[in-house]
Amino acid sequence: MGMRVESDSAYRASDGPSLQVRLLGTLAISRDGVALQLPGSRKVRALLTYLSLAGRAVTRSQLCELLWDVPNDPRGELRWCLSKVRGIVDNPGRRRVEARDDTIRLNLADCFVDAIEIAGATQEGIETIAPARLRILAGMFAGDFADGLEIDRSPAFNGWLTAQRRRFRGCHAALLERLVGSVPDDEIFGHLDKWLEIAPFDHRVHELLLNALARRGRIKEGEEHLAATCQLFEFEGLESTFIRDAWRAARARSETSPRVEATVPIPATAASSDRSDMVTTASRRASIAVMPFVDRNTRTSVHGGPADGLAHDIITRLAKLRTLFIIAQGTVFALQERGVGPEEAGRMLNVDYVVSGSLRQDGNRLTISVELAETRTARIVWTEVFSQKLDDTFLVLDEIGNKIVASIASEIETIERNRAILMPPNSLDAWEAHHRGLWHMYRLNKSDNERAQHFFETAVRLDPTFARAHAGLSFTHWQNAFQGWAKRGPETDRAFEIAGQSLMADDRDPAAHWAMGRALWLRGHQDQSIVEFEQAVDLSPNFAVAHYNVAFVHATAGDSSAAISSSDHARDLSPFDPMLFGMLGARAMALVRLGRFDEAADWAVKAAARPNAFAHIRAIAAFSLALAGRLDEARVHLASIHKTLPLYRVDDLITAMQFDPHGAALFREGAKRLFPGG
Template identity: 50%
Template sequence: METDGPDVVFSAKELELRLLGPMKLMRRGVAVPLPPSRKVRALLAYLALTPGSVPRERLCHLLWQVPSDPRGELRWSLSKIRLLMDTDGRKRVITANDRISLDLEDCDIDARHIQEARRRGIGNLDLEALRPIAGRCGGDLLEGVEIDNSPAFEHWLTSVRSEFRLYALEIAAEIGKKTPVGGEDGLPAARQWLDLAPLDADANLRFLAELSRRRMGDACNRHLDAAARLFADEGEDFAPIREAWERLRPLSRQPAVVVVSDGVGRPSEPIHVTVARRASIAVMPFRELVAGGAGRNDLGSAVAHDVISKLARLRSLFVIARGSVFAIAGEGLELPEIGRRLGVDYVATGFLEQHELGIAVNVEVAEAATAHIVWTERFEARAAEHFAVVDEISNSIVSSIAAEIENEERNRAILKPPDSLDAWEAYHRGLWHMFRFTAEENERAAEFFRLSTRLDPTFSRAHAGLSFTHWQRAFQRWGDRDGETRDALKAAGQSLLVDDQNPAAHWSMGRALWLTGDHDQAVRALEHSVLLSPNFALGHYALSFVHAQSGDPAAAITASDYSRLLSPYDPLLFGMLGTRAIALIRLDAFEEAADWAIKAAARPNAHVHILAIAAHCLALAGRLSEARSYAARIRLQKPDYRTDNFLDAFHFTPDVIARYRQVAALIGLAT
């Protein structure tokens, strides 16, 4: 695309809509003045970025909660958009069945280009493809389109802005990694990455490498000092970066690309917060065993690298970066010495064996100080391609390590006096109580989560945990549903505010939005949680939960299966199994649904709604004797429980509600 003056842009597309930075619209290369109304611009952007059609009611709720005639306001705004978008008799605003959509064929929309690149995988693109995409990241999404007193729109805008900030950061990081050190574009690429991620260890090391390659020693020293002050101001430890630089500096003058870890957009070195600590782990390269002893470590190092990257993206542990770990891997150190050198609580080690059909990896996690083994497991994967094997194996290892350390930290916290807990320990004490799934334990969990947030207001997962306790009170009717829903949203919002890159923050927001009945926004938040960390099992489970009731039942089954693959012993396993059952009901697979519902009801801590899923699924499968036995178990727990209570808890579609009501009388749960 070429320009000729500020208002004329030549493009192959009939319409161009720029949503990153100040909003702009061009028709055949000529700028079109936008209406002064921010709500018109907001509506246009929302429709342009939301796939499919949108119900009028949702658009009214999004932007016009105050006016007495929100539909009239919507009609007026749509008339303004028609004037902007319609060309040569082509109507681009489509209204049908009380739903609105935009015909965007032959439209160039910058944000959609970036979404498509992200879908294809930023890491799969070369520099030639990445640079024009980076050129479209021209600022924050919809600069100047903030709207007061429209909380639903504010939440949507905050959410999508965080998505595009993440995309811009991933693109800048990938360009920084792939641009050769010392080349003409090396320093600008490194600076762009650092500008977007000033606390990222890899970004700092890459920038230092560019300066050193140009023999700018004074600039290196100035950057080290300035970065150290910035890290100190943010309560983070800069020493590992300084140490890593001392090791890498002799290599930085060589004409090669600096090898950095894959924790795109996040600090890959441990960040020791001054108020709250977080359990830390070093994942050592896995030794490869071959006939006659140890062989090359290429594949073992690749698996360890993938585990490090994916663990870091979960943001539940401090994960030592690959550079620091690999630098001492060949020294033959004992676990306590590794712990002292790297300052970690846990060390993961293991060995790898290759065979014709795949690989097997034996992994141990031990306490660094005592060398006490916390957990050990053997993982096997069969695949034709090494990349596929590495991905499959590392996914299993990551989920298991995270779950086992979380369990260890919960058990440790429960043994300490409450008044001696720090923020990290209070959070894990809260998890211990939360996973009991009773009203009383839920209250105890909320108390510990509040304690954790008081001790460290920046601890995002503690706010997310608090949001979950409010969600439980609303879902189980242990409190006023409307009030608890508001509190769940508030705590989730605080979790996002302090760390919008934490998958747990978006998970808590997605669940809270589900309580409000906003299915689409709930799905969007939950999809963002697994976008940030594909190994976040609870994000996949929550997606299954929402889709199973009123979304895509096939997607619900896929998400349920993946959540269980990632976390086969999860405290919420009864929910993962139960959502699969209710998704199968929507696919008329009654017998299969009944079998999965029985598995859900057999899990420890399965609450009364899980028993109700089993009772109704069995009844629909014609297994009335078994269904009545579950109904009897329900009445023992809650004598007044009826099918209405079950239906009121969930957001089922009308056809499914009719099915459940049909069988309620047969099992004694009718009103």
């Protein structure tokens, strides 16, 4: 027997779906505003909760493993639970529990589920949400996710439940942070209080509360909050200097500035740029915490196993890239010891990104799940599942670790590039100017290359010790010479000179050796360039563009088989790399030099299809197709080049690529087949 529910407007949607599911707080379901009586069985409610959030088909064996700890008849109990779930969610004309083969799916596409609404808004980007909707979303939190639904002797479900609670607390904190930055000053205290309740160790909320109190002249309350917070942090063994500094700065601002009732501006996605003593303003980097991975094969905390080893390797390899501020292993492992989850840890450490994951071994197969999340928006920006046979445990972990690190670095670079392009140019710090430069650099045309050069010069001026900015600037001069956009000699010298400055800034940065390798190749020193690229790989085996450049040099005048191997490895590490056209093109050139023209043509066509493929890449496709006898296709690619470069000839390609005599002769042969008469 149901009863009508008078819930608040944040949860009720009277004109929306008839079936509404509340997971944020105590599980509740209503149909047409009438609360449904839920079964007393925790297993039924747990099954309903899990399937509501899953959004996909789940095998019966997975559900049995999740909810039952070696029962007499798990499948029989599952059938009974499913019958109860059907009684709650199915309508006479609408079956929402879908059983197909050996899988179960709860189809709630036409229903309102608060947790799914929150997750969707977070993934779309809360920085774009209007304050009115932010209030509604924040109001949906009536408590912890599936409050009170723990099940005795169901460790797998309880582990999942704990992870979801941490995830949605992070979402709640992110919504409240955005609200604080979007509403009038007199409204923020209620939101700050809720934020403090769910994230008491988040540096940012304390800083904002102290600023708000100082602006309002509520000095006594500020002093009381300072004392209580310092005591809380020190009791937990955490550094409290930041909050004393924040209060001192807030008092100073309030004493020198008139009180203004306004909104509090907060960066939507990045952690505060004035992170106490973690990073100086001049050399700011994006920061990241890699949390220990969960070992799904153990029910107790056993340290030193493969999961801990993988997290340690990822921390070490990310540090070798030299582009990110990495939280030390000791800190993140200590937080895990205290039961601090990834989302809370990210806020406690005031980092921009958090990596978390799990490891599971089933027989001879190892499965690793990993995700990268933005701390201040609780948005999952990348997630992947790696599954591989265990021929050699350490070799497999090494291979998967390489892929994880390369993917994390690539995703963060993409996010930072896209963020920087939206910022006013005169507001950029060195890190942001560098990524603004990368955004233009990867467009690989003359005008964008000029803009990239400007932003890299800005980054170098702001931070002369920033090796990556020097490397980017060197690359723009390399492009000018390689593409023929400026006189080759001076641009070659400039690329070499600035690559040297990059090495002087940080000779442990693989990008510095990458820049020097390219400059040496441009000068005709192929052997020395290979040495530099291999040094970059030694410093960071995950540095995909170094593997690509090894392939590039070998493809033009070296070991063609080695070129193919390095190209494949680069693509394996970074399958969506902005330089993917080059990786494919290097493979095609190597295949041409091996006389495997049909294969070369196929790979060259793939390279030319990339959106940022420039004229030389399309020329490789045209002449490879000609060598393979596919003349009509070859002429189409050559015609696309001549639309913008009507005088382009095969010698332009040979000069740019610096082919050895064998390679040059083959590409000239391709040109002859296209133009038999001359």
